[in-house]
Amino acid sequence: MIQPLILDGKAAAKVIRAELARRVAELEVRGVKPGLRILLVGSDPASQVYVSSKEKASAGIGVSACVERLPESASFADVAGVIESWNRDPAVHGFIVQLPLPRGIDAYAVLKLVSPARDVDGLSPASLGALASGRPGFMPATPLGIIELLWRNGITVSGKRVVVVGRGELVGRPLASMLLLHGERGDATVTVCHSRTPDLGAVCRTAEILVVAVGRARLVTGAMVSEGVVVVDAGTNSIDGRLVGDVDFATVAPRAAAITPVPGGVGPMTVAMLLANTVKAAEQAAGKREL
């Protein structure tokens, strides 16, 4: 048994943040301070943690991040009002609506209001439609982070059989769409499976690269993967106060060529990609087009 390569998202995110900090410094020379806004509605405890890690990471690279908090009782009109002001504010280069929203506020209707030029979460229907049309603008942070983490570890998806477990709008669906784009970070053969897939193990065993994003703790076990697989675990489940992924690390790692830890795998990459999108938005606003 060979030890798998650990796909260290924390380390990769640190390198990315250093690269982004240099770009922010260049923008500052030109008088532009990248501005990110985060809308947090209600008091979901996990959201509080995510938002504060996004704030901290922003500050660390010189991005000015502000959080607008609305109470659980906020109306759709309250939320829409904030978004519409940010769509027009020249100091706001990008903004995100932290999900989930309280029941009674339709996230789809909210995301429809987000201007694609500032949609640094890449989750608005306009951004997803651009991706589906093969003309991606900002792409969702978690799938972007997954592809980036593989790329920085020398793992190409092009020409590979990638199995995505999970068909959610935030990770599984857009990831599949991105993996099918033309180019060296796409060109994969992609299978999407989910709760209605009869023999999940049989499908997972066909994967050269397996990405799991369903939100069920330790769903994927060692018997469900082939020897030498690359495993990316995008799950975040809280079990007895501990964060565990969708992959049973103890039984899967010994069979894997490479695997992400949870925590410290996909999570930090998601935040890094949000920052990357924000810096890119600021550069575009400053008339400097580069990725």
Next chain:
Amino acid sequence: MIQPLILDGKAAAKVIRAELARRVAELEVRGVKPGLRILLVGSDPASQVYVSSKEKASAGIGVSACVERLPESASFADVAGVIESWNRDPAVHGFIVQLPLPRGIDAYAVLKLVSPARDVDGLSPASLGALASGRPGFMPATPLGIIELLWRNGITVSGKRVVVVGRGELVGRPLASMLLLHGERGDATVTVCHSRTPDLGAVCRTAEILVVAVGRARLVTGAMVSEGVVVVDAGTNSIDGRLVGDVDFATVAPRAAAITPVPGGVGPMTVAMLLANTVKAAEQAAGKREL
């Protein structure tokens, strides 16, 4: 060797058109005449044929269809002007831009202008974004026709392993997205493969249902499919003046449980679904919501 079930799109489309004609008659009682517009730019010979079959089918069920022709030399502004007038015209319930457009006119930029409420081709970024967000509005006619044809032949996709060959924006990608929706016409385990898939045959042989939409004559042969597969051929290639599909019917049919012919399979269903979307658009405009 058992004869496969022939998935007769011509027959299914005829039944659907009869159903739609009844709905059009009901609308007419209420003073509403469904109106479809088709924008045809340039003189692509295949497009001429497709457009005239759409006109004929519309007339057959009482939908008023008009074709607006622009020369090959038309500018983006000319195209945009037509779309913008149709977006506002109360007599136009739905319209389509016949693709491909002449070189030099960006189809994506054109489709961005189409109002989702009238996008009966379902190909605008807004419609594709709604689909990607799990909130489909009008869905693209060809993938819709494929799912409908299977459904009307008692073949459910739910829980099945469906392999889609082709990742184009018109068929492969939106079909994959639709097959992943929740519900009895979705819930499939979906694999998308394409020109960069190393061993296409090996992937195709995993399919219970195989859909081919790449535009390469007879790409899929008998050796590439498993015994008992259901095969849908969305290819239309002209060989020596004859229309042939992407599937080599002669070698695949003997191994298949069911298979579409070309012509007479997916093609007529595409036209029928365009009409279904148009009638639905007219019903919605008339304030009568039903599918």
